[in-house]
Amino acid sequence: MALLDATAITKSFAGVQALRGVSFELRSGEVHALLGENGAGKSTLIKVITGAEKADSGTLTVAGHVVPHHSPAAARALGIAAVYQQPALFPDLTVEENVGLALESGPAWRRIDWHARRRQARELLERSGAEIAPERTVSTLSMPEQQLVEIAKAIGARARILILDEPTASVTDREVERLFRVIGALRSEGAGIVYISHRLDEVAVIADRVTVLRDGQNVATRDMRDVDRDELVRLMVGREMQAIYPKREVPIGKTALEVKGLGCRAAGIRDITFEVRRGEILGIAGLVGSGRTELAETLFGLTPADEGAIGLQDDVMRTESPAAAIRKKMAYLPEDRRQHGVVMEMPVAANISLANLDAVSRNGLIDHAVERSLAIRYVERLRIKTPSVHAETGALSGGNQQKVAVARWLAINPEVLILDEPTQGVDIGSKREIHQIMVELAAQGMAIVMISSELAEILGMSDRVAVMHGGTMAGILSRAEATQEKILALALGHA
Amino acid sequence: MLERHRREISLVVAILAIGAVLAVVAPGFFAFANQRDLMLANMPVLIVALGMVLVILTGQIDISVGSQFAICSVATGVFARMGLPTPLAGAAACLVGALMGSVNGALVAWVRIPSIVVTLATMVALRDGLRWVTQGAWVQDLPPGFQWFGQSQASSELITAGCAAALAVGMNWGLRNLAAGRVVYATGSSPNAARLAGINPRLVVFAVFVVTGALTGFAAAFNAVRFLQIPSNLGIGRGGDSGGSRHDCRNAAGGTAAGRDRSGADVSGVQRVLGAGD
Numbered sequence A: 001m002a003l004l005d006a007t008a009i010t011k012s013f014a015g016v017q018a019l020r021g022v023s024f025e026l027r028s029g030e031v032h033a034l035l036g037e038n039g040a041g042k043s044t045l046i047k048v049i050t051g052a053e054k055a056d057s058g059t060l061t062v063a064g065h066v067v068p069h070h071s072p073a074a075a076r077a078l079g080i081a082a083v084y085q086q087p088a089l090f091p092d093l094t095v096e097e098n099v100g101l102a103l104e105s106g107p108a109w110r111r112i113d114w115h116a117r118r119r120q121a122r123e124l125l126e127r128s129g130a131e132i133a134p135e136r137t138v139s140t141l142s143m144p145e146q147q148l149v150e151i152a153k154a155i156g157a158r159a160r161i162l163i164l165d166e167p168t169a170s171v172t173d174r175e176v177e178r179l180f181r182v183i184g185a186l187r188s189e190g191a192g193i194v195y196i197s198h199r200l201d202e203v204a205v206i207a208d209r210v211t212v213l214r215d216g217q218n219v220a221t222r223d224m225r226d227v228d229r230d231e232l233v234r235l236m237v238g239r240e241m242q243a244i245y246p247k248r249e250v251p252i253g254k255t256a257l258e259v260k261g262l263g264c265r266a267a268g269i270r271d272i273t274f275e276v277r278r279g280e281i282l283g284i285a286g287l288v289g290s291g292r293t294e295l296a297e298t299l300f301g302l303t304p305a306d307e308g309a310i311g312l313q314d315d316v317m318r319t320e321s322p323a324a325a326i327r328k329k330m331a332y333l334p335e336d337r338r339q340h341g342v343v344m345e346m347p348v349a350a351n352i353s354l355a356n357l358d359a360v361s362r363n364g365l366i367d368h369a370v371e372r373s374l375a376i377r378y379v380e381r382l383r384i385k386t387p388s389v390h391a392e393t394g395a396l397s398g399g400n401q402q403k404v405a406v407a408r409w410l411a412i413n414p415e416v417l418i419l420d421e422p423t424q425g426v427d428i429g430s431k432r433e434i435h436q437i438m439v440e441l442a443a444q445g446m447a448i449v450m451i452s453s454e455l456a457e458i459l460g461m462s463d464r465v466a467v468m469h470g471g472t473m474a475g476i477l478s479r480a481e482a483t484q485e486k487i488l489a490l491a492l493g494h495a
Numbered sequence B: 001m002l003e004r005h006r007r008e009i010s011l012v013v014a015i016l017a018i019g020a021v022l023a024v025v026a027p028g029f030f031a032f033a034n035q036r037d038l039m040l041a042n043m044p045v046l047i048v049a050l051g052m053v054l055v056i057l058t059g060q061i062d063i064s065v066g067s068q069f070a071i072c073s074v075a076t077g078v079f080a081r082m083g084l085p086t087p088l089a090g091a092a093a094c095l096v097g098a099l100m101g102s103v104n105g106a107l108v109a110w111v112r113i114p115s116i117v118v119t120l121a122t123m124v125a126l127r128d129g130l131r132w133v134t135q136g137a138w139v140q141d142l143p144p145g146f147q148w149f150g151q152s153q154a155s156s157e158l159i160t161a162g163c164a165a166a167l168a169v170g171m172n173w174g175l176r177n178l179a180a181g182r183v184v185y186a187t188g189s190s191p192n193a194a195r196l197a198g199i200n201p202r203l204v205v206f207a208v209f210v211v212t213g214a215l216t217g218f219a220a221a222f223n224a225v226r227f228l229q230i231p232s233n234l235g236i237g238r239g240g241d242s243g244g245s246r247h248d249c250r251n252a253a254g255g256t257a258a259g260r261d262r263s264g265a266d267v268s269g270v271q272r273v274l275g276a277g278d
Helices: A042-050 A072-077 A096-105 A115-127 A143-156 A175-188 A200-206 A229-236 A293-297 A321-327 A337-341 A348-360 A368-381 A398-409 A429-443 A453-463 A482-491 B006-025 B031-056 B065-081 B086-110 B113-133 B153-175 B178-191 B193-197 B201-224 B246-252 B270-274
Strands: A001-012 A016-027 A031-035 A057-062 A080-083 A161-165 A192-194 A209-214 A217-223 A255-264 A270-275 A281-286 A305-313 A314-318 A332-334 A416-420 A447-450 A462-467 A472-478
Touching: A016 A031, A016 A042, A016 A192, A016 A209, A031 A042, A031 A200, A031 A229, A042 A072, A042 A080, A042 A192, A072 A080, A080 A143, A080 B006, A096 A115, A096 A143, A096 A305, A115 A143, A143 A175, A143 B193, A161 B031, A175 A192, A175 A200, A175 A314, A200 A229, A209 A229, A229 A482, A255 A293, A255 A447, A270 A293, A270 A305, A270 A472, A281 A293, A281 A482, A293 A332, A293 A416, A293 A447, A321 A482, A332 A398, A337 A398, A337 B086, A348 A368, A348 A398, A368 A398, A429 A447, A429 A453, A429 A462, A447 A453, A453 A482, A462 A482, A472 A482, B031 B065, B031 B153, B031 B178, B031 B201, B065 B086, B065 B113, B065 B201, B086 B113, B086 B201, B113 B178, B153 B201, B178 B193, B178 B201, B193 B201
Parallel strands: A016 A217, A031 A192, A031 A209, A080 A161, A161 A192, A281 A447, A281 A462, A332 A416, A416 A447
Antiparallel strands: A001 A016, A001 A057, A209 A217, A255 A270, A255 A305, A305 A314, A462 A472
């Protein structure tokens, strides 16, 4: 009998369909790998199973019983536990306190039995294969050790369904081996394990079955011994996307940005070399955690480089602050619009002028008429839908907030524009418009670096595609060479 | 309009409610003389509060302004006794305040200690340091002409009120019209976004602490010239919550009874505010 049966699950976020009727079955005593590109719907499916998100439709059956109202508490009661790539432990508490908090029940004023707590923690850690003293503070543990503590918690909760999300992303081979032993032990006790990973060779070792998601749909569920790696990659990529991109060929000018041997230990990137020319759009592809955003932050001076050099405007340097990057006419549109892109509480006009206050002020005094006309110019040019340039930016839609962020950078007349996931989480109409704007900017001679997790967007918009893997460049493909298969193979480190 | 000015409206409602209670319990509160005294006595608080506005806009707090105020008051007197003309003594007090503000600002901005922790520490250190140095003695034998800058009381009251009003209007105008004001708002609303826009949020935080220190020195100088002698504990007990009772402030700041006020120059005590004291 199936331990867990998710049937025809759908879920959409702000008009974006993340899951389109996904069905997924987990049996007792199996390790079931869940594969898919970034944005294929893996995380959303996991969130629905753990009760972190409510499905729009579809049913969830656990051990033969339909779950009517799912929630994180209900998931726990049903024996569902998840261990994420970033463990969710309390960093300033000890291991035993973390385990105790998760497992002990009773009123808040109950007396804590420290001996029992330590005994339980020690026993669970042993079963999870961890050699960790229960009295250690969590913040002193390494990432894999923290994952083992999470697994110990899951064992203690008698989890029958264990979800491991990228458990080996930051783990050494020896630790992977130990983790696999624990997984094997849990499997032989009859638990079902959902295993999410981008490392196909590991999946081949540990998984019994594999399900591939693509565009929010289940494209295949197979026995692991019936598929090989090439077929898995093909299943993940699927056929060519139908979307039409407004990309057009424009004359490519001289080099605008030249990066040589760039590395930054703090950002976890190393030995990166590439160049971008005027009029060119360079797409940067790679899996989550491959170092794409870190590269952008190093280029822009947020995490200054400690090796290599950046060539900008006939100058060779290591950008040491965003202000220095802006002086060199470099602009960076960050991935996290709400946190970094715009100041939500400020009016549209103030956001547009923020990186360029000198241009709208004289002797430190802001000329409101100049600022207003600058804002109106970009609101019209980028077709930003706002009641007025004095409206609070936070009140606009996501796509229009993104355009405000773009407008701020256009206002400094950049020569190099770095866009990090420029169309993530914006509606389809705004997405098209942002693509159109990118093409126009390239035609005017701007050099554009576009980081994207969407392969179709990378292929549709880029003149060349740089693929990152493990903090460095895995390869750079011309528009003619670039195919989904080649990009994914480089991103997975299989080239 | 209701939605937009939600915070302001709640403040106005609270003030009106207090006014209503006072109208019933202590109608003398609204007497013109009492109102004038209150306004005058609280001008220094207003000036300090202007600096605090900047600090709060950047998402920080400075609860050490009371101790800074006391030190700057004494400093004004000491400089005056050293022979500096009163306006120069006041300017020197501003410098002293700016210096103390720069210590707070540096610890908050670059050492990354939360401002409540930093200023709690400097509040206690400055307060007790002052008491240790002065042994509680007041600054006396001030030069003739120190009081009210040598002006008549009526005209100097006008000067005080005028200065405070000018500062308040100027601050409001500057926050709206100066690029620096925009930078303060951006830093407070979203330090991450500000940094990406090429602003140095740490420098901004440091600067607002310095400005607050300087304004505190200015306020202390203006307050000091109202007296013939300067108690060495003026303003102590005034923390971030400068509108409340000084005893509440002291408790909230974790102080002890050791700082009990003996000056008789209490200008913010509950009784005085109620118009029932003195």
